[in-house]
Amino acid sequence: MNKKIFISLLLVLAALIGYLLYLWLSDKVGAGQEISWGAENRRKIVLVSPGGIYAPITDNFKAGLAQRGWQENGNAVFLDLTYAGRGESWSNTLAGLAAQKPDLIFAVTAPAVLAVQDLLPELPVIFAAVGDPVAAGLIKDYSHSSARAAGCADWTDNLAAKRLEIAHEAFPSLRRVVVIWDAADKNSRVVASRLSGVAAALDLEFFSVPAAGQTEYLLAAAGLSAADYDLVFLLPDELTILHWPQLAQKAQEAGLPVIGYVSGQAEKYASLTYGAAAADLGRQCAPLAEKILLGEPISESPSTIPEKLYLTINLLAVKSANLTVSPAVRLRADKIFE
Incomplete structure (x- = not known):
């Protein structure tokens, strides 16, 4: 066989093997991601926030959970969603989210909480930065949360x-x-x-x-x-x-x-x-979320008011x-x- 032809065949074979290896690895990574999101020892937590001035709430919420042993991509997986108002895209996003069966939703501001509950009423929600959760119908009172929500009010309405x-x-x-x-x-x-x-x-x-x-x-x-x-x-x-x-x-x-x-x-x-300060609200909500992740009914978790203004x-x-x-x-x- 001509030496040049032989070398060309080797190069083609090497390229084919490389491509097949790439496909195999891609499939494994994809499968790994699905397994990690749905693994029994990992909790799936969805963060819903308008972002901007509210970003420190979700950041410090995650930090507070990490201090309690809930490590991102370890025993917890977080999915960040930006709330930009209701609409078809929002409905489609939550419809897809329901199929993933998250363990907990952490929603920031009353509009975001209510938008989540309207479309995903069966999922437990920890709320933050809600002015008056009683008036909003989220909880009965601060010592008795509802079967669907508990969290940290910021008292903006009362203040x-x-x-x-x-x-x-x-x-x-x-x-x-x-x-x-x-x-x-x-x-x-x-x-x-x-x-x-x-x-x-x-x-x-x-x-x-x-x-x-x-x-x-x-x-x-x-x-x-x-x-x-x-x-x-x-x-x-x-x-x-x-x-x-x-x-x-x-x-x-x-x-x-x-x-x-x-x-x-x-x-x-x-x-x-x-x-209230956004960072404080995030840290304050972390212990509530941990109770839910450990199996405590959300209705038994009292909601809180700001620790400092x-x-x-x-x-x-x-x-x-x-x-x-x-x-x-x-x-x-x-x-x-x-």
């Missing part, structure tokens, strides 16, 4: 009045407060109504602007003007959770301070926030609105961004 009082103390010259909120959120309607009474007691003008959908919300944000308002107040409904950066940026462009409900908002556009001030945002923070409020601040 709304306190945030407005602090904002008034911090910026006493500001009189006109505007809240743009999701008209589909019944709880925001209640909180906005409650804030109207608080504003009246503080001798403030209160403007409640319900928005029916994303387009109306962003149009209302684009229409913010210092000629009409003095201060923008945020409520944690679905439209605000998903679009608050656009709203806050428009407010900043109009020279209006923004009052937020979670400390992470003060790292960007908000002038002042009062509420933080007053955070962003002096750059305050300065951009041509304001100063009253000395009394500044002295009480837990964290100041300069």
Whole structure:
């Protein structure tokens, strides 16, 4: 046989063997992934979050579980899902998720929790960053969770009045407060109504602007003007959770301070926030999740409230609105961004 032909045949044979080896390894890796996700000694945990300022919640939740021995890709497997609102893609995602039979879902914010429960009612859910889980129908009370959910409230709804009082103390010259909120959120309607009474007691003008959908919300944000308002107040409904950066940026462009409900908002556009820290909520939820993973019925797991509340001030945002923070409020601040 010609030497060149022989060498060519060897090269072809080597390439064929390499290709077959590649297919065999690919099949093994794929099978291994399926086995690891469904193995008896691994727990499947789905993380559902809007991301952004809420990312520290899921990060610290995973860290808290790791400290308790639940190691990622060891005895636990995590699947991260970003909640960007309900829709066909969200329904399809959860429909596919149901077939995987996860052991636990960790959902961040009330809209994400409710969206999960509507489509996957049979799965246990640990929630975080829910303003009022009792009003939202997630639990009966804090000592008696439901058969479907338990978790860590952040008290944003209950603290709304306190945030407005602090904002008034911090910026006493500001009189006109505007809240743009999701008209589909019944709880925001209640909180906005409650804030109207608080504003009246503080001798403030209160403007409640319900928005029916994303387009109306962003149009209302684009229409913010210092000629009409003095201060923008945020409520944690679905439209605000998903679009608050656009709203806050428009407010900043109009020279209006923004009052937020979670400390992470003060790292960007908000002038002042009062509420729980995202990282704390994540760590606080880890022990609850561990109980469920070890077989305790979720109905026997009490829900919790924030262990600490933080007053955070962003002096750059305050300065951009041509304001100063009253000395009394500044002295009480837990964290100041300069």
